[in-house]
Amino acid sequence: MRATTAVEHIPTLNLVTAGTVRARQKSGEPVVEVLSAEKVFANGTRGLDPIDLTIRDGEFVSLIGPSGCGKSTLLKLVAGLSEPTDGKLVWWRGGFDQVGQPGRQMSFVFQDPTLMPWSRVETNVRLPLDLAGKNTAEANQRVDAALNTVGLSEYRRHFPRQLSGGMRMRASIARALVTDPNLLLMDEPFGALDEFTRNKLDSDLVSLWWGKSLTVIFVTHSIYEAIFLSTRIIIMAARPGRIFGEMIISEPHPRDDSFRTSQRFAQLCRDLSNMLTEASLASTG
Numbered sequence: 001m002r003a004t005t006a007v008e009h010i011p012t013l014n015l016v017t018a019g020t021v022r023a024r025q026k027s028g029e030p031v032v033e034v035l036s037a038e039k040v041f042a043n044g045t046r047g048l049d050p051i052d053l054t055i056r057d058g059e060f061v062s063l064i065g066p067s068g069c070g071k072s073t074l075l076k077l078v079a080g081l082s083e084p085t086d087g088k089l090v091w092w093r094g095g096f097d098q099v100g101q102p103g104r105q106m107s108f109v110f111q112d113p114t115l116m117p118w119s120r121v122e123t124n125v126r127l128p129l130d131l132a133g134k135n136t137a138e139a140n141q142r143v144d145a146a147l148n149t150v151g152l153s154e155y156r157r158h159f160p161r162q163l164s165g166g167m168r169m170r171a172s173i174a175r176a177l178v179t180d181p182n183l184l185l186m187d188e189p190f191g192a193l194d195e196f197t198r199n200k201l202d203s204d205l206v207s208l209w210w211g212k213s214l215t216v217i218f219v220t221h222s223i224y225e226a227i228f229l230s231t232r233i234i235i236m237a238a239r240p241g242r243i244f245g246e247m248i249i250s251e252p253h254p255r256d257d258s259f260r261t262s263q264r265f266a267q268l269c270r271d272l273s274n275m276l277t278e279a280s281l282a283s284t285g
């Protein structure tokens with residue numbers, strides 16, 4: 001039997017319509033502190049020069065920079081998937097054991113949705129809860145809520161092959177949300193999607209962040225995406241990977257399509273583009 005692919009249908013995140021859901025208070029407390037952390041790989045490659053960076057509660061921080069500047073390496077340090085060669089990281093003012101404590105959940109969304117092809121959407125979304133041994137009643141409620149948030153409730157019995165690329169990414173986001181994270185790490189999650197779908201998911205993500213009191217660290221190559229989403233953009237340079245500069249995007253939230261077409265947006269894109277050109281020159285010089 002041929003699988004149905006729902007390419008035309010792009011559901012909407014059900015979480016926030018401007019003005020209907022109030023954002024929880026964001027404390028501005030440090031969530032992650034990167035303290036002179038550097039990374040030298042086993043083969044001698046210097047992935048990151050010492051990095052100092054504090055991410056505060058409620059921020060949406062994007063990492064952008066030329067290929068090889070260490071964006072993913074930095075994100076992996078924050079995720080605890082890799083350890084710094086020198087320096088250290090602090091999570092919620094403590095060690096990595098703080099992660100997973102109440103109010104201190106962390107989730108990761110990769111560029112590839114990495115869904116299990118043999119399992120239905122709802123089973124994929126439930127996976128982190130199964131691994132954590134959560135009881136079925138609570139797990140069911142959380143899966144329902146996560147699927148509803150990403151607009152996939154009616155596709156819960158579908159297999160990944162029956163979904164469009166954007167919907168697969170929504171399923172991946174639902175799987176990250178099912179543990180009710182406070183810190184969401186995203187490594188170029190929408191890079192493989194067409195521009196229309198990407199814009200839609202960006203709009204939904206910014207609503208999600210705004211409504212759920214999330215702190216987000218987001219890796220991207222897209223100037224437009226970084227400007228649209230972020231409260232702060234970290235610009236990195238390569239060889240070795242390092243922080244080159246930062247830009248604060250103070251445009252108020254929630255942001256919508258009118259921001260994308262505004263003069264202000266165009267100006268911010270030009271400014272970021274100029275900084276990236278400088279970062280690229282510093283990377284090859």
Ligand SMILES: Nc1ncnc2c1ncn2[C@@H]1O[C@H](COP(=O)(O)OP(=O)(O)OP(=O)(O)O)[C@@H](O)[C@H]1O
Binds near residue numbers: 043067070241
């Ligand atoms: N496991 C590894 N072993 C050796 N070198 C590595 C390893 N992982 C990354 N590197 C190197 O560290 C540097 C930073 O890589 P990283 O993947 O973090 O960059 P990036 O900014 O995410 O790149 P891109 O934008 O192309 O995804 C690069 O020079 C890369 O080749």
